[in-house]
Each structure stands twice: as C-alpha cells, then as structure tokens.
C-alpha cells in the first residue's frame with residue numbers, strides 16, 4: 317500500500333498537481349504547492365463543497381474572514397492555552413517527536429536513545445503586526461477557520477437577520493506548527509479548511525448533527541470516494557477537543573492507514589459564550605420564537621481541503637492494460653476532474669484539421685471552461701497523458717470530420733477515459749455528452 321502512496325506522490329509531481337514547497341531551496345517541511353492541475357482539482361472540490369454546503373440551502377451564509385485576527389480571539393477560544401500536542405525530544409540526537417504518535421514512548425525511533433518527558437507544544441504560528449515586535453503586537457496565524465466565523469456571528473445576524481437554525485460557512489487557509497508533518501499533503505503546516513458553524517437551539521443539536529452527517533457522506537460520494545473507504549469513528553471522550561462534547565471523525569483508508577479525513581463536532585455554545593466573555597460584547601441571539609435571548613449551540617462539519625484532494629487521488633489511481641499496453645489513469649469523478657475534455661487534431665501539421673479542431677475547442681470552451689487544447693506528441697501519447705490527469709473524454713478531429721467519409725462528416729472520435737473505447741459522435745452532440753456527466 318505504501319507503494320501506492322509513492323505512485324500517487326510521483327504522479328502528482330510529474331503531472332503538475334502538487335509540488336514540494338520551496339523545492340529549489342531544498343523544500344520546507346509540511347508545506348506543498350499546487351500546480352496547474354492540482355489547483356483546478358482543488359478549486360473544483362471547493363466549488364462542489366460550496367454548492368452542497370452553502371448555495372443549495374437557504375439557511376447558510378458565507379464569509380471570508382482575515383487570516384490575521386486579534387490575538388484575544390485565540391485567548392478566548394482556548395487555543396492559546398490548549399491547542400497543543402505532546403512533544404518529546406531525543407536526549408542524544410535532539411530530534412523531536414509527537415509523543416502520542418510513538419509506538420514506544422521511551423526510546424527515540426531514530427537512534428534508540430532516551431527521550432525527554434513530554435511537554436505541551438502550542439501549534440499556533442506567532443508573528444507581529446506593525447513595526448513593533450513586543451508582545452502587545454503579536455498575533456497568530458489562525459489555526460482553524462472557525463475563529464473568523466464566530467467573531468463575525470453578530471455581524472451576520474445584524475446584517476441579515478437569519479432565523480435559527482442557520483449556519484455560517486467559510487473556506488480558507490489555516491496554519492498549524494505540526495511537530496511532525498508527514499504523509500505528503502495529509503499533515504501540513506499550511507492547510508486549507510472548509511468549515512460550517514451551524515447555530516441551533518440547544519434542544520435541536522442532535523437532529524442537526526444527524527443532518528450534517530448525511531450531507532458529509534453525500535459529499536464523499538460526490539467527490540468520488542467509495543463508501544467502502546470512508547468510515548466513522550466516534551471520538552472517545554478523553555480525545556475530544558477542548559470545545560466539543562461529541563465528535564465523529566470521518567476516516568479514510570489512505571495507503572498509510574485508516575486516518576482522519578474530516579470531523580463533525582458538537583461544540584455546544586462554548587465558543588459564543590467564551591467570545592462574549594472575552595470581548596465583553598453581547599453575542600446573544602434574540603429568539604423570537606422562544607421570546608428569549610439565547611447563546612445558540614453549534615454543530616461543526618469541518619473538512620480539510622488537502623486531505624480531500626489526497627483521498628480523491630488515492631481513490632482514483634488505477635493501473636491496467638489497454639490494448640496490450642500498461643497504462644496509469646485517474647478515474648476521478650468528472651465533477652472534480654481538472655480537465656473535462658481534451659480536444660486534439662489527429663495530426664498537428666495539417667492546417668485544415670487544426671482549424672476545425674480549434675473551432676470545436678472554442679465552441680465547447682465557451683460553456684465548459686475546463687476544456688483543454690492538446691496537440692502535443694502523437695495521439696497515443698495524448699491519450700496516456702490525459703488519462704494520467706483524469707480527463708474523462710478525449711475528442712479527436714480527423715479527416716472523416718472534414719468529410720473524407722461523407723456519412724461521417726461533422727462527427728468526431730469521442731474516447732472514454734476508463735474503458736478506452738472510442739465512438740463517433742456528431743459535433744452537435746458533444747456539449748450534451750460532456751454536460752451529462754458533470
């Protein structure tokens with residue numbers, strides 16, 4: 317299985333999905349850059365999430381809060397005091413590890429020497445605003461996007477007067493100084509989250525929890541994660557985050573083991589209460605139905621973008637023999653595939669073919685932007701390359717399209733990625749065929 321991970325990492329680099337961050341300077345641990353197909357894949361995942369978690373509902377409101385926030389936000393939320401992992405250090409080689417990740421917590425996994433006693437290591441990145449470097453000017457890079465949602469609760473309520481239950485959603489970067497970043501884009505120091513804080517009356521939390529649980533499974537299916545690879549884990553009480561009284565981890569069968577993909581948490585009214593205390597601002601909600609002011613409780617579906625990208629790549633990776641030739645392809649869901657169809661002239665040195673293919677390309681691209689022009693190498697190589705980036709269709713314009721065989725005039729070859737099968741399709745039907753799988 318680890319072999320599969322190596323293949324996915326290699327394909328991601330080779331085909332322009334994900335590159336090691338700052339690679340020309342030797343890299344930076346826990347930081348990766350997305351390349352052209354990676355950013356398209358990631359954007360498609362984020363857009364799909366936004367449609368399913370925000371736009372298709374009428375009880376959701378989006379925000380895009382700043383990454384830098386007043387440090388009092390993180391004092392009130394409990395992150396300054398409690399957002400930490402247990403750190404141990406080898407007394408000989410001085411390497412550092414997360415104590416809870418070690419099979420033998422008494423010996424260094426690198427050199428076997430004794431390890432220090434664990435100490436709590438706060439994972440927030442600290443920096444300074446303005447020209448002063450004193451403590452008063454220090455701020456944190458947000459460790460979760462949730463903080464920006466809670467801090468804007470009153471703004472959204474005052475501006476839009478939403479009725480309970482309602483939610484606020486945000487997609488954005490978060491930063492965690494992980495002790496041991498690992499497993500490619502699984503455990504990062506700079507990551508991206510898609511989060512909802514869904515505000516409810518206390519008595520409604522269980523119902524809302526169940527509703528979002530279903531939506532999260534629907535999203536897993538929509539991004540092409542097979543049900544058999546997604547599992548729920550009820551987080552034991554002793555492992556719950558400081559703000560939660562119930563959490564389910566959605567786990568995925570990554571090549572390096574079954575690991576957390578997303579989380580669904582009941583955060584009670586911990587956050588709004590602590591922000592009310594910390595800020596001194598009344599964050600209560602006037603519940604017209606109950607004729608009383610309340611501090612709403614919160615259900616939080618929290619999804620990591622990068623872990624979703626990795627799960628989608630792992631689930632889609634395939635090797636087979638096609639026409640006696642070994643090939644690698646990504647069976648990505650067409651909804652998230654970075655390229656929906658590639659358009660090629662059969663031969664690139666025949667101007668009449670190129671001109672016709674360009675016309676098909678331009679027409680399709682007007683309505684389906686993720687259409688790619690591909691005239692690199694011969695047609696076999698183009699198919700292999702498009703297979704490797706998960707393009708569902710390849711469209712080839714040949715001499716029959718121009719009328720060499722009269723009954724095939726204005727038809728093209730449409731090749732299916734997964735089966736490799738090719739069929740003749742009228743140009744006028746191409747748009748419908750591609751749209752039908754999106």
Ligand code: GAP
Nearest residue numbers: 460462502503504507577578579618619620623
């Ligand atoms: N607001 C709740 C929250 O942040 P979390 O379980 O710490 O909860 C939520 O993180 C999700 O963010 C995780 O399920 C995972 O998808 C993603 N995530 C967390 N830490 C990560 C890291 N170091 N690298 C990549 N993704 C991470």
